Amino acid sequence: MKHIDEYRDGELARAIARRIAEEARSERQYRFMEFCGGHTHAISRYGIEDLLPENIRLIHGPGCPVCVLPMGRIDDAIRLAARKEVTLCTYADLMRVPASGGASLMKAKADGADIRMVYSTLDAIAIAEKEPEREVVFFAIGFETTTPPTALAIRLAQKKGLANFSVYCNHVLTPAAMQAILDTKDGVEIEGFVGPAHVSTVIGSAPYRRFASDYRKPVVIAGFEPLDVIQAILMLLRQINEGRCEIENQYRRAVTESGNAKAIDEMAEIFELRDAFEWRGLGEIPSSALKLRETYAQFDAERRFSMETRPARDNPACECGAILRGQKRPQDCKLFGVACTPETPMGSCMVSSEGSCAAYWAYGRFRRYETRQNETRKAS
Amino acid sequence: MNKHEPTGRKLDLRNGRVELSHGAGGRAMARLIGEIFHVAFDNEWLGAGNDQAAFDVPAGRMAMTTDGYVVSPLFFPGGDIGKLAVHGTINDIAMAGARPLHMSASFIIEEGFPLAELKRIAQSMGEASRAAGVPIVTGDTKVVERGKADGVFVSTTCVGIVPVGLELSGDKARPGDVVLLSGSIGDHGVAVMSKRENLSFDTEVLSDTAALHELVARMVETAGPAIRLMRDPTRGGVAATLNEIAHQSRVGVRIEETAIPVAPQVAAACELLGLDPLNVANEGKLIAVVAREAAEALLATMRAHELGGRAARIGEIVEDAHCFVQMTTAFGGGRVIDWLSGEQLPRIC
Numbered sequence: 001m002k003h004i005d006e007y008r009d010g011e012l013a014r015a016i017a018r019r020i021a022e023e024a025r026s027e028r029q030y031r032f033m034e035f036c037g038g039h040t041h042a043i044s045r046y047g048i049e050d051l052l053p054e055n056i057r058l059i060h061g062p063g064c065p066v067c068v069l070p071m072g073r074i075d076d077a078i079r080l081a082a083r084k085e086v087t088l089c090t091y092a093d094l095m096r097v098p099a100s101g102g103a104s105l106m107k108a109k110a111d112g113a114d115i116r117m118v119y120s121t122l123d124a125i126a127i128a129e130k131e132p133e134r135e136v137v138f139f140a141i142g143f144e145t146t147t148p149p150t151a152l153a154i155r156l157a158q159k160k161g162l163a164n165f166s167v168y169c170n171h172v173l174t175p176a177a178m179q180a181i182l183d184t185k186d187g188v189e190i191e192g193f194v195g196p197a198h199v200s201t202v203i204g205s206a207p208y209r210r211f212a213s214d215y216r217k218p219v220v221i222a223g224f225e226p227l228d229v230i231q232a233i234l235m236l237l238r239q240i241n242e243g244r245c246e247i248e249n250q251y252r253r254a255v256t257e258s259g260n261a262k263a264i265d266e267m268a269e270i271f272e273l274r275d276a277f278e279w280r281g282l283g284e285i286p287s288s289a290l291k292l293r294e295t296y297a298q299f300d301a302e303r304r305f306s307m308e309t310r311p312a313r314d315n316p317a318c319e320c321g322a323i324l325r326g327q328k329r330p331q332d333c334k335l336f337g338v339a340c341t342p343e344t345p346m347g348s349c350m351v352s353s354e355g356s357c358a359a360y361w362a363y364g365r366f367r368r369y370e371t372r373q374n375e376t377r378k379a380s
Numbered sequence: 381m382n383k384h385e386p387t388g389r390k391l392d393l394r395n396g397r398v399e400l401s402h403g404a405g406g407r408a409m410a411r412l413i414g415e416i417f418h419v420a421f422d423n424e425w426l427g428a429g430n431d432q433a434a435f436d437v438p439a440g441r442m443a444m445t446t447d448g449y450v451v452s453p454l455f456f457p458g459g460d461i462g463k464l465a466v467h468g469t470i471n472d473i474a475m476a477g478a479r480p481l482h483m484s485a486s487f488i489i490e491e492g493f494p495l496a497e498l499k500r501i502a503q504s505m506g507e508a509s510r511a512a513g514v515p516i517v518t519g520d521t522k523v524v525e526r527g528k529a530d531g532v533f534v535s536t537t538c539v540g541i542v543p544v545g546l547e548l549s550g551d552k553a554r555p556g557d558v559v560l561l562s563g564s565i566g567d568h569g570v571a572v573m574s575k576r577e578n579l580s581f582d583t584e585v586l587s588d589t590a591a592l593h594e595l596v597a598r599m600v601e602t603a604g605p606a607i608r609l610m611r612d613p614t615r616g617g618v619a620a621t622l623n624e625i626a627h628q629s630r631v632g633v634r635i636e637e638t639a640i641p642v643a644p645q646v647a648a649a650c651e652l653l654g655l656d657p658l659n660v661a662n663e664g665k666l667i668a669v670v671a672r673e674a675a676e677a678l679l680a681t682m683r684a685h686e687l688g689g690r691a692a693r694i695g696e697i698v699e700d701a702h703c704f705v706q707m708t709t710a711f712g713g714g715r716v717i718d719w720l721s722g723e724q725l726p727r728i729c
Contacts (some may be wrong), residue, residue: 010712047713226711365714
């Protein structure tokens with residue numbers, strides 16, 4: 001496949017891996033966090049960790065929108081979908097996310113709620129147009145990447161005068177979460193970030209500057225292809241070895257410093273910051289999420305249906321929080337692979353294929369390590 | 381399927397629709413069976429008009445299998461539910477190394493289903509069964525109220541004869557054996573998906589639906605009992621099939637990503653949809669595990685057949701108490717290939 005295979009070239013990968021092995025100082029450990037689920041997925045799917053020396057550890061960050069959505073918000077969505085007049089439109093990823101008391105949107109659908117899986121916000125608009133007697137609510141989630149399409153849908157609904165369309169807004173912001181991880185007192189020491197790919201195409205590289213200047217952490221913005229990731233790791237390694245803290249852009253083919261001005265303006269026009277928002281596993285983070293501005297109140301499902309989020313408690317044994325903060329690995333959780341599997345997810349990291357637990361499970365990283373350990377034990 | 385001699389008006393095969401009376405056991409049902417199924421399947425056993433088909437069988441071991449088909453949409457590039465229902469069930473018999481003899485077909489039809497489409501499906505089944513040399517000798521028709529089914533569901537059952545001395549089974553893979561794949565993967569799943577409501581995209585990919593028993597017959601002639609087992613990687617794709625083999629045989633499987641043929645259009649569609657071709661369904665491919673010494677000759681036989689032109693050696697069986705399927709990626713790393721969790725796409729067969 002043109003424009004894809006170039007970024008998956010095994011020979012080039014091995015050449016970069018050799019450089020990494022040469023330049024990594026054996027006397028020390030390197031700990032880098034890839035923020036995005038897209039990176040976590042690429043790392044697992046292409047076996048990138050196999051190409052790295054043992055003293056480079058990748059910590060899988062919270063950049064999976066499904067994973068960080070708190071349970072209370074799913075409970076709200078289920079209550080909303082239970083209303084007779086409501087058709088809830090959602091991305092398929094959300095269907096199996098566990099809610100309170102073993103509920104999920106999937107189960108609510110089986111119980112008769114009108115929940116429909118859509119591939120884009122425009123599908124939801126189409127449903128609202130086609131079925132004017134239904135109250136069509138789009139369950140909006142995601143980082144800065146999926147926010148512009150939601151803005152577009154609201155703009156379109158306004159233009160078309162759709163009185164039966166609204167958005168349940170759960171959009172969250174990447175830089176705020178990165179800062180929250182760095183501010184965690186008992187956090188794992190992270191020395192640098194593989195920075196977001198798609199998010200950065202929208203917001204640009206400028207919003208990460210404070211991580212270099214205030215926190216002294218290098219950030220390398222990288223694409224989601226495996227060569228992007230391994231090259232970003234080499235760039236981070238060099239920054240650390242040379243004592244630099246810079247925002248570097250590996251993903252120049254898509255990311256500029258200032259981002260997509262049109263998308264940024266449109267988001268600013270329609271959304272404003274919430275004072276604080278709960279992130280599953282990370283707790284309340286100030287100024288980390290968006291809501292609709294007063295001007296667009298008629299499209300705001302929270303106002304329209306007087307929704308009030310009731311706090312919900314995760315399973316106390318679930319380690320998603322510590323895993324999302326990089327303090328624990330999926331296999332450190334007692335539930336992992338036993339009570340919690342992709343078929344029966346207990347925690348959010350197991351739900352989306354971008355969640356670190358699901359990626360570990362599906363691509364069997366932990367099992368390969370176990371096998372290797374067993375083989376070593378047998379041999380010795 | 382009883383053949384009656386009903387009186388009255390003929391079915392309106394152009395604009396008519398299936399009504400509840402078409403399943404009620406009266407004249408209307410007899411018309412439906414006579415004018416659609418008997419015409420399409422046409423053979424002496426069905427023509428006899430009995431509640432069952434009686435036929436002679438050679439001595440030896442028989443194989444029997446049954447499968448239900450609920451694919452949506454009913455017609456897709458390269459095939460339809462009828463063709464799939466004939467090929468899929470024949471293939472399940474063929475995977476035992478067996479020669480399929482006769483099959484049955486049962487239809488659950490939703491009230492209001494267009495008779496023209498039913499006829500098209502029946503004709504497609506008739507063509508597929510004649511081409512395969514496996515007649516549909518008995519059947520059944522039921523009509524359910526509107527909303528109680530999705531158009532039409534088809535179930536087929538097939539019986540076959542297993543060659544003497546052949547006992548293929550999922551638990552027979554042994555470390556050192558070689559894994560062969562008969563061609564490129566993912567075509568069926570992508571073809572079906574390209575026509576799904578609200579996901580439609582343009583592609584030239586056709587379903588690979590095909591009856592594999594002739595290919596299998598050639599393979600059995602070449603390698604006989606050196607073939608440990610065969611499986612057709614349908615739902616869940618190659619990933620699911622290799623995991624089944626690993627667990628049934630209590631072994632590990634190691635495969636090379638670069639050895640697995642994937643058509644460029646399929647790879648592109650999977651990329652776009654975020655799917656892994658290893659998880660996507662096939663309806664005309666098989667995986668064979670074979671003793672190492674017989675592998676080369678068997679591969680040559682497969683490549684010489686039109687349904688195995690792109691056959692490839694994709695990996696080998698290894699000792700592994702964990703029964704992992706592991707793959708060396710084209711990128712140079714390694715990963716475990718697991719069963720797919722949940723549904724990748726609903727109702728592909």
